[in-house]
Amino acid sequence: MAALDTIYFDNNATTRPLDEVVAAMQPFWVDAYANPSSVHQFGQSVKHAIECAREQVAALIHANPGEIVFTSSGTESINLAIRGALAMVPTKRKFVTTAVEHAAVVRLSEELDREGYEVILIGVDRDGRIDEEAWLAAMTDDTALASIQHANNETGVMMDVPRLAELAQSRGVAVHVDAVQTVGKVAVNVTDWPIQFASFSAHKFHGPKGAGGLYVRRRTRLKPLIVGGSQERELRAGTENTAAIVGMGVAATCCGEAMVETAARVGALRDQLERDLVAAMSIASVNGSQANRVYNTTNISFENLEAEAILILLSEAGIYASSGAACSSGSLQPSHVLQAMGTEASMAHGAIRFSLSRYSNEEEVVSVVERLPGLLARLSRLGSR
Numbered sequence: 547m548a549a550l551d552t553i554y555f556d557n558n559a560t561t562r563p564l565d566e567v568v569a570a571m572q573p574f575w576v577d578a579y580a581n582p583s584s585v586h587q588f589g590q591s592v593k594h595a596i597e598c599a600r601e602q603v604a605a606l607i608h609a610n611p612g613e614i615v616f617t618s619s620g621t622e623s624i625n626l627a628i629r630g631a632l633a634m635v636p637t638k639r640k641f642v643t644t645a646v647e648h649a650a651v652v653r654l655s656e657e658l659d660r661e662g663y664e665v666i667l668i669g670v671d672r673d674g675r676i677d678e679e680a681w682l683a684a685m686t687d688d689t690a691l692a693s694i695q696h697a698n699n700e701t702g703v704m705m706d707v708p709r710l711a712e713l714a715q716s717r718g719v720a721v722h723v724d725a726v727q728t729v730g731k732v733a734v735n736v737t738d739w740p741i742q743f744a745s746f747s748a749h750k751f752h753g754p755k756g757a758g759g760l761y762v763r764r765r766t767r768l769k770p771l772i773v774g775g776s777q778e779r780e781l782r783a784g785t786e787n788t789a790a791i792v793g794m795g796v797a798a799t800c801c802g803e804a805m806v807e808t809a810a811r812v813g814a815l816r817d818q819l820e821r822d823l824v825a826a827m828s829i830a831s832v833n834g835s836q837a838n839r840v841y842n843t844t845n846i847s848f849e850n851l852e853a854e855a856i857l858i859l860l861s862e863a864g865i866y867a868s869s870g871a872a873c874s875s876g877s878l879q880p881s882h883v884l885q886a887m888g889t890e891a892s893m894a895h896g897a898i899r900f901s902l903s904r905y906s907n908e909e910e911v912v913s914v915v916e917r918l919p920g921l922l923a924r925l926s927r928l929g930s931r
């Protein structure tokens with residue numbers, strides 16, 4: 547349990563579920579337990595709750611409810627989109643993505659490579675912005691699919707999805723967007739984007755873990771990963787995680803309603819945090835600072851320090867942050883994202899991600915800015931690197 551006096555700045559890893567979300571889920575664990583595929587009234591009432599959640603989620607991203615497929619996570623959505631789209635065009639053997647994707651895309655790309663696909667990873671500049679020329683050049687007749695993240699989970703750097711998707715579509719290439727770090731945080735309008743697929747995940751926007759979704763543009767062909775019952779229009783078999791889906795729907799509505807206010811308030815807090823930390827410590831610098839970034843994220847390098855050591859000290863002080871992707875914690879390799887951005891080793895090894903949410907406040911920001919220089923001075927004396 548996070549104690550009251552702790553500071554949780556790890557919201558890109560996961561967010562605290564809203565009280566409204568927890569309350570809405572409760573009945574589906576206790577009384578409303580029927581199988582939504584059952585024809586009786588009890589089952590159909592649960593099915594109705596799922597369809598309401600589909601409408602809520604669709605409204606958040608301006609999709610049609612019929613274009614939403616519920617899954618268990620962002621990772622499953624990504625696997626479904628990429629594997630499912632590639633399977634529909636078996637003669638095309640080229641997959642294009644970027645060098646800064648989340649592990650879900652990275653590991654899948656490695657598998658595709660082993661299976662004989664030509665996998666092209668497009669590079670980024672020092673601020674994490676993609677090389678558009680190389681992106682366009684990779685779109686050839688044999689390109690089956692292009693996949694791009696909307697915002698990077700480590701740096702918050704946002705890709706110009708409409709532009710990149712347009713370039714891909716100008717060559718007839720279908721596009722998947724990993725929007726896991728943006729849906730629920732920034733305005734996403736899938737009808738404005740020339741794309742076929744977009745992945746999202748409830749626990750990143752104050753919904754529960756165990757619920758994610760894939761937007762599949764109408765009339766786009768997709769092969770399921772999981773077959774069995776006819777749930778989710780046969781695109782994702784298996785009895786639905788009703789409570790989590792209902793929770794995701796409520797989170798979608800609440801985050802949609804609060805989005806403008808949250809962006810302004812949390813954005814100001816993030817700016818204050820990075821401005822004051824950089825001013826207080828000459829060893830601190832912000833990664834991706836020149837790029838357009840999601841308002842809640844800052845990735846700060848502390849020169850010649852080791853991120854793992856910093857995180858341990860912070861954790862002991864009740865400050866929870868992350869070193870890039872949570873799943874890479876424990877490894878001493880600098881993040882592949884910072885490496886792709888050409889960040890020097892002395893900076894990449896000491897990079898910490900602080901990710902805020904609507905629950906963050908100014909007192910927390912001030913407290914981190916006050917305490918961090920002293921904590922890190924201890925590390926420098928110990929000779930962290």
Ligand code: PLP
Pocket residue numbers: 558559618619620621622648650695697698699724726727747748758
């Ligand atoms: N894509 C991005 C950009 C992410 O940040 C994450 C989670 O950190 C995922 C995909 C995977 O989402 P999930 O944890 O729901 O599987």
